[in-house]
Amino acid sequence: MGTTCILDVATPLTMVLAETTSQDSIYYLHGLDLVAQSDGTTIDYLAYDGLGSVRQVLDDVSVPLLNQTFDPYGNLLARGGTGESRFGFTGEQVDANGLVYLRARYYQPGMGRFLNMDPSRQEMNPYQYGFSNPIDYTDPSGLIPIECMIDSDSDECLDARFRPYIVSREQWGAREPVFEYCYEDFYGEECIRGEDVFWEGLYDADCNPDGYAPYEDYKPGQTLEEIIFGAVIHHSGNTNDMTIQEVQNEHMDGNEHMADIGYHFVIAKDGTIYEGRDIGVRGFHVTAANTGRVGILVVGDFEPGDWLGTYPNDMKISNEDPDIPTSNQIDSLTALIRYLDVIYGLRLVEGHNDVNPDTRCPGNRLEPYVVQLDSQFGGE
Numbered sequence: 584m585g586t587t588c589i590l591d592v593a594t595p596l597t598m599v600l601a602e603t604t605s606q607d608s609i610y611y612l613h614g615l616d617l618v619a620q621s622d623g624t625t626i627d628y629l630a631y632d633g634l635g636s637v638r639q640v641l642d643d644v645s646v647p648l649l650n651q652t653f654d655p656y657g658n659l660l661a662r663g664g665t666g667e668s669r670f671g672f673t674g675e676q677v678d679a680n681g682l683v684y685l686r687a688r689y690y691q692p693g694m695g696r697f698l699n700m701d702p703s704r705q706e707m708n709p710y711q712y713g714f715s716n717p718i719d720y721t722d723p724s725g726l727i728p729i730e731c732m733i734d735s736d737s738d739e740c741l742d743a744r745f746r747p748y749i750v751s752r753e754q755w756g757a758r759e760p761v762f763e764y765c766y767e768d769f770y771g772e773e774c775i776r777g778e779d780v781f782w783e784g785l786y787d788a789d790c791n792p793d794g795y796a797p798y799e800d801y802k803p804g805q806t807l808e809e810i811i812f813g814a815v816i817h818h819s820g821n822t823n824d825m826t827i828q829e830v831q832n833e834h835m836d837g838n839e840h841m842a843d844i845g846y847h848f849v850i851a852k853d854g855t856i857y858e859g860r861d862i863g864v865r866g867f868h869v870t871a872a873n874t875g876r877v878g879i880l881v882v883g884d885f886e887p888g889d890w891l892g893t894y895p896n897d898m899k900i901s902n903e904d905p906d907i908p909t910s911n912q913i914d915s916l917t918a919l920i921r922y923l924d925v926i927y928g929l930r931l932v933e934g935h936n937d938v939n940p941d942t943r944c945p946g947n948r949l950e951p952y953v954v955q956l957d958s959q960f961g962g963e
């Protein structure tokens with residue numbers, strides 16, 4: 584009952600050279616594509632459509648033995664003739680149950696999705712096939728669309744290749760930004776739109792220049808690639824271990840009454856990366872230099888010693904042992920910086936105290952990594 588296959592595993596994508604059952608054998612002839620199949624006596628030739636799906640099987644005088652067409656997701660629309668081929672949608676092997684064998688995983692045309700999860704477990708949607716765009720992308724490896732190997736500059740391909748797994752705001756249950764009020768203490772009564780609470784509020788050139796500033800409003804006509812030029816790395820200092828929820832609550836409910844969490848990303852001690860403030864909104868994490876700088880908090884207290892900083896947030900009153908960043912944190916930070924560099928083109932990777940020298944943030948146990956990341960990913 585079984586089928587024995589002879590495989591060519593020296594090619595980037597494993598190819599079937601022959602299949603043998605107790606009844607018969609089929610031999611496959613490969614050129615740039617699979618060009619023909621033979622039972623040892625007669626040879627049938629395969630003809631493809633633009634996506635690489637097998638549209639026809641022809642005999643040796645070009646008479647069609649099989650005609651078939653598929654919908655964009657690979658479901659059979661029509662089939663006629665007596666010829667056969669195990670190769671169909673996108674030129675790949677199809678099992679008798681209709682599943683398409685894409686090496687790392689099976690693809691289910693009826694659902695338009697993979698039947699198994701992405702083996703890397705890095706994809707935001709681990710069952711998605713071809714970025715849900717099966718006309719432009721095919722995935723013979725089951726790992727990443729092959730178009731990303733050839734022309735890798737589309738946003739989808741760059742994300743697939745470089746984006747680390749990031750826990751989204753929705754996943755961790757972020758509070759919605761609050762920005763209906765101005766920052767009265769700074770900008771005077773004429774700007775007050777609320778009464779007792781002085782939220783950071785929406786950006787307003789006259790009334791609230793430090794406010795919550797979506798770049799599409801604050802820098803109209805400029806792309807994020809044009810605006811974002813740097814990443815600034817922070818630690819949580821004396822507070823040490825904090826959840827992303829605690830960071831957001833502290834920012835929104837504390838003295839600064841920020842409209843939202845100030846950092847764009849938070850990296851927990853176990854290395855998990857959380858999405859903070861929307862990347863399309865100016866951060867609130869350094870003084871007077873937030874435009875174009877992505878704020879990243881690495882959770883921990885990376886500054887040893889008993890000292891009293893000049894910056895209010897940095898006052899250290901105890902001498903507890905400092906942390907050293909975990910290897911998971913450094914791996915995640917490196918992956919995140921690499922991704923930001925690929926997408927936005929970073930020119931600078933800084934520590935908070937490179938921007939505001941009156942703070943010890945991100946701590947001298949983290950600073951060497953900042954220097955290393957700047958030399959690796961900063962610059963053009």
Ligand SMILES: [Zn+2]
Pocket residue numbers: 816817818868935942944945
């Ligand atoms: Zn900082």
